[in-house]
Amino acid sequence: MEQLLQFFILLPFVGYVVSLFIPDKKEKFIASIASTIVGVHFLALLVFVGFWIINRSPVLDIRHLTFYKEDSIEIFINFYFDKITAVFALVGASITFLVAVYSRFYLHRDSGFKRFFNTLLLFYFAYTLVIFSGNFETLFVGWEFLGITSFLLIVFYRDRYLPVKNGLKTISLYRLGDVCLILSLWMSHHLWHENITFNKLNDLQLVATHINEHNYFTIFIIVMFVIAATIKSAQIPFSSWLPRAMEGPTTSSAIFYGSLSVHLGVFLLLRTYPYWQTLISMKVLVISIGSLTAITASLIARVQSSVKTQIAYGSIAQIGLMFIEVAMGWHVLALVHFTGNAFLRTYQLLVSPSVLGYFIHDQFFSYVPQNYNTTNSFIRKLSNSFYLLSIKEWNMDVLQFRCLWLPLKKLGRQLNFINSKIIFSILILVYFGGLFCFSFEEKIPKPLDDLLHLFFGFIAMILVIKAFSERQNALKAWTLIIASQFYLILSIAFLNDKYEYVEILIYVSGLLLSAITGFICLFKLKKIEKSIDLNSFSGHIYEHPRIAFLFLLSCLGFVGLPFTPSFIGIDLMFSHIHKNEYLLILFSSVSFLFIEIAALRMYARLFLGPHKKAYHPIAYRSS
Numbered sequence: 001m002e003q004l005l006q007f008f009i010l011l012p013f014v015g016y017v018v019s020l021f022i023p024d025k026k027e028k029f030i031a032s033i034a035s036t037i038v039g040v041h042f043l044a045l046l047v048f049v050g051f052w053i054i055n056r057s058p059v060l061d062i063r064h065l066t067f068y069k070e071d072s073i074e075i076f077i078n079f080y081f082d083k084i085t086a087v088f089a090l091v092g093a094s095i096t097f098l099v100a101v102y103s104r105f106y107l108h109r110d111s112g113f114k115r116f117f118n119t120l121l122l123f124y125f126a127y128t129l130v131i132f133s134g135n136f137e138t139l140f141v142g143w144e145f146l147g148i149t150s151f152l153l154i155v156f157y158r159d160r161y162l163p164v165k166n167g168l169k170t171i172s173l174y175r176l177g178d179v180c181l182i183l184s185l186w187m188s189h190h191l192w193h194e195n196i197t198f199n200k201l202n203d204l205q206l207v208a209t210h211i212n213e214h215n216y217f218t219i220f221i222i223v224m225f226v227i228a229a230t231i232k233s234a235q236i237p238f239s240s241w242l243p244r245a246m247e248g249p250t251t252s253s254a255i256f257y258g259s260l261s262v263h264l265g266v267f268l269l270l271r272t273y274p275y276w277q278t279l280i281s282m283k284v285l286v287i288s289i290g291s292l293t294a295i296t297a298s299l300i301a302r303v304q305s306s307v308k309t310q311i312a313y314g315s316i317a318q319i320g321l322m323f324i325e326v327a328m329g330w331h332v333l334a335l336v337h338f339t340g341n342a343f344l345r346t347y348q349l350l351v352s353p354s355v356l357g358y359f360i361h362d363q364f365f366s367y368v369p370q371n372y373n374t375t376n377s378f379i380r381k382l383s384n385s386f387y388l389l390s391i392k393e394w395n396m397d398v399l400q401f402r403c404l405w406l407p408l409k410k411l412g413r414q415l416n417f418i419n420s421k422i423i424f425s426i427l428i429l430v431y432f433g434g435l436f437c438f439s440f441e442e443k444i445p446k447p448l449d450d451l452l453h454l455f456f457g458f459i460a461m462i463l464v465i466k467a468f469s470e471r472q473n474a475l476k477a478w479t480l481i482i483a484s485q486f487y488l489i490l491s492i493a494f495l496n497d498k499y500e501y502v503e504i505l506i507y508v509s510g511l512l513l514s515a516i517t518g519f520i521c522l523f524k525l526k527k528i529e530k531s532i533d534l535n536s537f538s539g540h541i542y543e544h545p546r547i548a549f550l551f552l553l554s555c556l557g558f559v560g561l562p563f564t565p566s567f568i569g570i571d572l573m574f575s576h577i578h579k580n581e582y583l584l585i586l587f588s589s590v591s592f593l594f595i596e597i598a599a600l601r602m603y604a605r606l607f608l609g610p611h612k613k614a615y616h617p618i619a620y621r622s623s
Contacts, residue, residue: 001055002062004048005079005132008089011041012128016121024114031104034117038100038124042093049086057083061134061199067568073189073575075568077141078134080198084270087335088131088263091342095259096124102350103251112156116249119156123149127260131267135197136185139271143181144561146261147174151600153252154245155608163247164537164608170241172405172597177231179593182574183585184224190579191217201274208278217579222276225268226286233265233319234312236293239300240397242316246308250349253308258315258345263338266319269326270334283327290323299390307352315345408594412469415462418480427459427483434490456491457587460484464591468598474532475522477602481558481595482515488591491584492573507573510566514557521551525606534602537609548607555603559596 015037022030052058060081067075100120107113126149129142151174154167188196191214201207211218229235234242234257242262246253256262269286276282294317301313318341325334389395417423434456437444444452467480489504525540525547526532541548557564570592577585 001048001052001058002060002079002081005060005062005081006064008041008045008048009079009125009128009132011037011044012121012125016118016125019114019118019121022114027104027108027113030114030117031100034121035097035100035104037121038093038097041124041128042090042097045089045093049090052081052086059199059202061197063134074195075137076135076195077138078197079132079138080134081132084267084331084335085131087339088267089128091339092124092127092131092260095255095342095346096120096127098346099251099255099350103249106251107249116153116156116252119149119152120252120255123153123256123261127264130264134199135195136181136188137195139268140178140181140185141567143264144178144567146264147171147178148556148561150174150245150256150261153248153256155604156248156252158541158608159539159610160247161537161609164604166241166244166247168597168601168604170245171600173231173238173241173400175593175596176404177228178596179589180224180228180231182570182592183589184221184228186574186577186585187217187221187224187579189575191221198271201272204274207274211275211278218275219279219282222272222279222282223285225272225275226282226289229265229268229323230289231265232268233262233323234316235265235289235320235323236296237396237399239293239297239313239316240393240400243304243306243309243312243393244397246312250308250353254346254349257312258349259342262315263319263322263342266322266326266334266338269323270331273326273329273331277329286327287324290320290327293317293320293323296394299386300393303387303390307356308349311345311348311352315341408465409469412465415466415469418463418466427463430459431483431487431490434487453491453581454583454587456487457584457591460487460491461587461590463487464594464598468594468601470598471534474534474602474606475519475526477534477598478515478518478522481598482511484591484595485511485558488588489573492576492588503573503576506565506568507570510557510564514554514564514566517550518554518558521547521554525551532606534605536612537605539607539609539611541607542611544607548603551607552603555596555599558599559592 015033019030019033022033052060060079062079064077064079067077069075100117103116103120107116110116122145126142126145130139130146131142133139133142148171151167151171154170155164157163191210231238242257245257248256297313297317297320301310301317304310304313318337322334322337322341325331325337418427434452437452461484463480463484467477467484470477470480489507522532525544528544529538529540532538557566559566561567574585574588577588
């Protein structure tokens with residue numbers, strides 16, 4: 001039965017590839033392909049799960065493909081199937097099938113009809129890969145694709161300002177969760193000295209021994225998992241991104257943010273539960289997050305004027321309760337709760353336009369004003385205070401901006417001196433000086449070698465923060481991103497005795513291809529449009545869709561999406577940072593956090609949003 005697991009991964013991917021070659025005008029054919037692929041997938045799952053239950057539900061585990069192997073590290077794809085996989089897979093297949101059928105009529109004659117179904121199939125492939133993953137590397141591949149498909153569906157109405165703006169907000173927080181997963185993988189590799197599988201993680205005796213030997217490092221790994229799960233499931237204090245992600249089509253909101261993607265934080269906690277089930281402090285942390293979220297989100301949902309926002313916060317509150325259930329060990333209850341919440345939120349979102357129409361009609365003919373109690377009591381004051389806080393969503397969006405992004409934007413503006421030719425020349429000389437040091441590395445004293453690690457890592461971080469805040473010139477921003485990557489390689493790879501030339505080549509091969517393609521796109525766009533500043537959204541995708549598509553691929557390849565060698569290179573690079581090199585891992589993590597944000601910000605500002613030319617119609621700010 002283990003061999004059949006590969007079929008469930010490949011089928012959605014094959015459907016996605018086939019859908020790419022269907023002409024845009026063949027709406028019926030595009031929708032039929034998507035519905036058929038997901039329908040067959042669902043029926044096959046039903047049969048497979050039936051036979052699996054008849055055979056007494058054995059845990060299935062199979063290694064599929066090895067990407068890279070050496071003495072100290074092995075990167076491989078592993079598939080796994082148990083009751084958690086069965087529930088999430090069946091719910092995902094049934095809901096995706098319903099949404100695919102519904103979208104055929106809902107998006108009829110929409111200009112993005114094919115784009116929606118392409119992205120839907122890619123999302124389903126990523127979701128299936130996460131659910132069937134047997135180790136953290138496989139899970140991270142699907143996790144990355146999920147983040148990108150989320151961004152693409154939020155900005156589906158790409159001629160409007162708010163969808164693009166909110167898409168960038170969402171992908172920024174997703175990237176923070178990605179970096180937390182990378183850090184957990186990094187520390188796990190140093191503690192386990194292997195890519196641990198979920199099957200081996202269920203060995204309670206092995207895990208208990210491991211926790212006793214590496215208590216503080218284990219807590220760090222678990223905290224990173226909890227943060228990643230908290231962001232993915234929009235728990236406090238990261239809840240505000242979910243209602244803003246509803247700017248996409250109602251069908252994508254239903255499948256992403258009502259039913260499937262938003263529950264993957266719960267899935268991650270369920271998968272990693274054997275790792276932290278004996279740690280009371282971690283259980284208290286998860287229960288506290290879930291309780292605070294359930295209470296706060298319930299209050300916010302009760303006072304929202306938008307039906308999508310009400311449903312979003314209602315779902316967030318229920319997921320908070322699921323966090324509590326997972327921490328308490330009530331996993332069967334959590335799975336039942338997930339199933340009910342996923343179907344309910346999908347139904348609510350799909351019927352919300354009709355329900356709103358009925359309510360408006362009813363209100364028009366039978367409106368009765370409510371009688372308000374004007375008694376000035378303490379309870380009334382407290383109620384009004386909670387009402388105002390909930391209307392403002394407890395200022396979580398403002399808090400995130402002021403604490404996470406605004407300080408770094410201000411820092412980036414203080415780095416304008418980097419734009420000068422003199423500073424660029426100095427940076428080039430410093431880099432070649434680093435290469436010279438690498439040539440004589442064995443003669444460099446260890447204290448100086450450690451300082452060089454930190455020095456080049458710090459420069460990489462500063463350059464990418466400057467690229468994140470750059471507004472004047474897209475070419476400068478792209479150059480800064482590339483320069484930061486080469487400094488990061490110098491920091492981790494060239495000054496590391498155990499780092500092999502092959503590993504450097506793997507990362508640089510994907511990096512150079514994406515960098516060159518990006519430069520070609522930017523130069524071609526500048527030649528046509530004369531100006532490519534980043535002060536506002538330009539909407540060039542209307543007139544230059546091919547350039548926009550190639551530049552998007554460059555951005556995704558540059559940040560290490562799993563279809564390039566850079567993805568393997570990132571894993572290899574982090575594995576060579578020692579677990580005691582705290583500053584270096586800080587600099588590297590911040591660099592990888594802002595590389596994707598800066599690159600996708602460039603793509604959004606150059607190619608998305610209202611077109612800057614007056615002869616194109618300007619859409620409303622919101623959908």
